[in-house]
Amino acid sequence: MRWPRPGRIRRLVSVLALVLIVWAILCWTFLPYDSPVVLWVHFAVARLHSLFRPPVSAKDWLSIEPRFPVDFDLDVAFIAKTGYGTHGRLLAQLDALDLVVDGETAGNTIVIADFATELQHNGRRVVVHDVLAPLARDKTLVKEKGYERITKYNDMTEAIQAGRNEEAKSATKSFGWELDALKFIPGMDLAYQRLPDKKWYIILDDDTYLVQGSLHAMLDRLDPTIPAYLGNAVGDFKGRFAHGGSAVIISGAAMSLLFDQNRELLPAAYISSLSETWGDKLVATTFQKIGVYLDERFNHFFNGERPVITRITADRLCSPIISFHGLARPEQMAEVGSQFRHVRGLVTWGHLWKLYGRPDISEYITNPIRPNHDHVGRLDEASMDIEHVESAEQCLAQCHGHYKTCLAWTWDGRDKMCHISPWIIIGEVSPGKFSGVNAGRLHHLVGQCTNPRAK
Structure with a gap:
């Protein structure tokens, strides 16, 4: 069996790319803006952009000149x-x-x-x-x-x-x-x-x-x-x-x-x-x-x-955060307003950890288990539930064993369940639970943020 020559493959790829570009231009030119075909192309382009361009970090965003100041x-x-x-x-x-x-x-x-x-x-x-x-x-x-x-x-x-x-x-x-x-x-x-x-x-x-x-x-x-x-x-x-x-x-x-x-x-x-x-x-x-x-x-x-309960993921840790939702009681809105009233400049997702008084990540290296707390929060298909885990230490080991997909873990001693997640939350007091974070990985991720402040 003879494989096609590299030159032919490159020409074929070039022709296919040209056909796709022409097809996209024709769609944009002759179809209505809300045509399913146009919407699919727009969606596909957005997906490709997200695959090849990571989320904008605060450092990257602040490096852009503020050419359009607002009052x-x-x-x-x-x-x-x-x-x-x-x-x-x-x-x-x-x-x-x-x-x-x-x-x-x-x-x-x-x-x-x-x-x-x-x-x-x-x-x-x-x-x-x-x-x-x-x-x-x-x-x-x-x-x-x-x-x-x-x-x-x-x-x-x-x-x-x-x-x-x-x-x-x-x-x-x-x-x-x-x-x-x-x-x-x-x-x-x-x-x-x-x-x-x-x-x-x-x-x-x-x-x-x-x-x-x-x-x-x-x-x-x-x-x-x-x-x-x-x-x-x-x-x-x-x-x-x-x-x-x-x-x-x-x-x-x-x-x-x-x-x-x-x-x-x-x-x-x-x-x-x-x-x-x-x-x-x-x-x-x-x-x-x-x-x-x-x-x-x-x-x-x-x-x-x-x-x-905001989920702080690895790809958002260094990015700006502009909104919170679900503050259904007036006292919740007042508390958040008070918390941020004197915060100046840009705030990242990662900044929330310190703003809400949580220990420095390095402290979790020497003291990795927090009793009566939960850094995982609401569970879904992205979290992992492990049964018959006998101790918080074993749950911590499970997190370390899933190093690239675990940012936080919580062990519930009442049902011997260990939950690990690709996010961390600030969390609230949760009696009967023990929790912690993947301190090594978080320390590495935080090191990629420069914690800038907008002027």
């Missing part, structure tokens, strides 16, 4: 999304993030919801805008699939106006997520009309916190005149979207492209919101129609957990 008070619009059942969190979030809402248009923040009210905060009038009311008045939606959501909204509104507050709160527990799906597009539209000409627009759930030093360092290095849609990517290639709880960042150029130049798309988006499960996905599919896709280069900047 949060002047250049950024914060869209705080709340609801009747959760609006008790709102004032704690405004305090924690130093967001300013002043009447109808002043300040840097607009509050959108499924009901209307006014609150007082730091001597200012906080207007909560009901962005569903215009949809309820739109008679063209009556015959559309999913109109029951508007009926549920109308019933809740009637209960609120009649003073049946407990009934309204109970209702939101059963269908609040459906009303939430309706809020995104009209809320973004209202924010763009009330707070125009901003460089950036950021959508926040009322249990989301932003690490402002990291956010500042991020936006200072991104061009807001380019249509951009950023966030924590979830979903398949046909509907790849930014997880709303982790914060969604949209450039002013992208907002203008949709709400100035393509407003004819809004009625279809409102119809889709009647049946869409996730409103944050609707943001993505609406932007796809005008050729704005989720930029997945910054996935690892976004986080969807509370600080103490």
